[in-house]
Amino acid sequence: MKLNSNITAPLGGNNPVVVQILGICSALAVTVKLEPAVVMGLSVIFVTAFANLVMSLLRNGIPSRIRIIVQLVVIATLVILVDQVLRAFAYDVSKQLSVYVGLIITNCIVMGRVEAYALGHKPWESLLDGIGNGLGYALILVIVAFFRELFGSGTLFGIDIIARFGYVGNSLMLFPPMALIIVGCIIWVHRSFNKDLQEK
Amino acid sequence: MAINKNSNAYIIMYTVVMVVVVATLLTFAATSLKDRQNANAENEKKSAIMAALGMAGGSTEQAVKDFDEMIVPALIVDGVFTPQYDETGEAYDAKPVLDKLADLKGLAAAENELPIFKYEKDDAVRYVIPVSGKGLWDSIWGYIALKEDGNTIAGAVFGHKGETPGLGAEIATPAHQSEYVDQQLFDDNGNFVSVKLVKGGATPGSKHEVDAITGGTKTSDGVTLMLKNGLSKYEGFLRTLSATAAEDTTLADDAVSEPALDEAFDAETIDVKPTNVEEE
Numbered sequence: 001m002k003l004n005s006n007i008t009a010p011l012g013g014n015n016p017v018v019v020q021i022l023g024i025c026s027a028l029a030v031t032v033k034l035e036p037a038v039v040m041g042l043s044v045i046f047v048t049a050f051a052n053l054v055m056s057l058l059r060n061g062i063p064s065r066i067r068i069i070v071q072l073v074v075i076a077t078l079v080i081l082v083d084q085v086l087r088a089f090a091y092d093v094s095k096q097l098s099v100y101v102g103l104i105i106t107n108c109i110v111m112g113r114v115e116a117y118a119l120g121h122k123p124w125e126s127l128l129d130g131i132g133n134g135l136g137y138a139l140i141l142v143i144v145a146f147f148r149e150l151f152g153s154g155t156l157f158g159i160d161i162i163a164r165f166g167y168v169g170n171s172l173m174l175f176p177p178m179a180l181i182i183v184g185c186i187i188w189v190h191r192s193f194n195k196d197l198q199e200k
Numbered sequence: 201m202a203i204n205k206n207s208n209a210y211i212i213m214y215t216v217v218m219v220v221v222v223a224t225l226l227t228f229a230a231t232s233l234k235d236r237q238n239a240n241a242e243n244e245k246k247s248a249i250m251a252a253l254g255m256a257g258g259s260t261e262q263a264v265k266d267f268d269e270m271i272v273p274a275l276i277v278d279g280v281f282t283p284q285y286d287e288t289g290e291a292y293d294a295k296p297v298l299d300k301l302a303d304l305k306g307l308a309a310a311e312n313e314l315p316i317f318k319y320e321k322d323d324a325v326r327y328v329i330p331v332s333g334k335g336l337w338d339s340i341w342g343y344i345a346l347k348e349d350g351n352t353i354a355g356a357v358f359g360h361k362g363e364t365p366g367l368g369a370e371i372a373t374p375a376h377q378s379e380y381v382d383q384q385l386f387d388d389n390g391n392f393v394s395v396k397l398v399k400g401g402a403t404p405g406s407k408h409e410v411d412a413i414t415g416g417t418k419t420s421d422g423v424t425l426m427l428k429n430g431l432s433k434y435e436g437f438l439r440t441l442s443a444t445a446a447e448d449t450t451l452a453d454d455a456v457s458e459p460a461l462d463e464a465f466d467a468e469t470i471d472v473k474p475t476n477v478e479e480e
Contacts, residue, residue, distance in 0.1 A: 061214070062214075063206055065211065066214070069215075070214075073219075073222055077225065080226055081225075085229075087240065088237050092260075
């Protein structure tokens with residue numbers, strides 16, 4: 001079924017982070033701990049889903065000359081809404097995410113999907129595509145954050161997992177370069193399972 | 201269709217409608233969430249104040265509850281400790297005091313109303329003084345808990361907006377904050393000296409120095425300046441506290457003459473200028 005593949009493709013063979021290499025910078029910044037990574041992932045899912053939906057609904061009325069401006073306004077509005085809601089209901093997490101919530105605006109995945117998919121497809125398909133790509137991004141974030149928090153602090157979601165056995169947190173894991181290395185490892189594993197992605 | 205989507209008239213109409221819709225939506229969201237956001241910011245301050253007292257509790261909720269139960273929010277009006285009550289006059293109202301924290305630096309000009317938080321339980325009295333200043337990159341702030349004598353530090357917490365992680369950001373760690381405990385603001389002669397962060401390490405046994413942050417010299421200097429500027433505004437009030445404390449000690453020793461008592465009493469209630477009662 002085509003619609004299902006809108007959701008599943010970004011999780012596997014066409015992942016926006018490890019295949020299209022989009023949204024890397026925020027993936028490095030918010031993956032020190034699992035909790036902010038999950039919240040960031042949910043925020044991006046919300047933004048990609050609704051940006052795709054709204055732009056798909058508007059696609060026949062948008063003057064093509066100001067297309068990009070309209071996209072930016074819609075995306076920025078959604079991001080500000082997410083930021084406001086987080087500040088009201090998840091204050092601690094929103095402080096940890098700091099500017100990176102606002103920077104969802106510049107996340108290439110959001111605008112990339114709007115431009116490449118939503119402007120040419122029906123609302124329902126676009127919504128699914130947005131959710132799928134958001135999920136694909138969130139998945140990588142959570143995997144990276146899992147390793148960084150587990151080996152960096154010995155905890156998961158702040159709950160002591162291996163630190164109690166005398167594990168001393170490896171602070172190298174907490175630095176951004178380690179996120180890049182983990183993303184690299186994920187890409188490596190991912191390509192070894194998806195032979196068609198390997199470059200000759 | 202007859203409408204030309206690339207005509208200027210259409211584009212202008214389109215943008216106007218879009219901007220109005222978006223502006224309405226965002227205004228609605230911002231105003232409806234504002235109360236909650238402000239409450240969050242307020243709770244954060246309350247919980248930092250409890251942390252300065254060494255009673256951070258397990259959660260923000262617990263700290264806020266403790267704050268509401270145990271803390272007397274007050275303003276130092278012309279050197280006199282003035283608790284703030286709500287309209288009923290029965291319960292304390294922390295809001296006017298917490299609101300002052302937003303612009304501590306601006307208070308330098310109008311020094312006649314300074315925010316302070318008093319904790320009183322089981323015979324222990326603590327005063328928490330908020331301070332704010334500038335680090336290397338952005339603003340830094342802190343809460344200094346003082347003992348009853350208005351001189352000895354019982355605890356300190358610091359926060360920062362964007363100091364370098366691992367370097368300047370270390371001011372917000374318990375390891376650094378614990379160094380301030382038992383430091384003193386006044387020297388033996390009763391002069392206000394504040395507490396300095398000393399590069400290369402504090403002089404052993406010093407009551408007015410703590411170790412600066414390695415690799416965070418500018419942030420450390422910022423903290424030194426913040427403490428000096430912030431706490432010096434309270435100097436007059438703190439002197440009345442030390443005068444009272446000195447009076448209490450001498451009373452306990454049962455070796456105080458009537459005139460000395462009067463003098464100390466005057467110092468406590470009216471005089472905010474240096475009194476040097478300590479020297480007696």
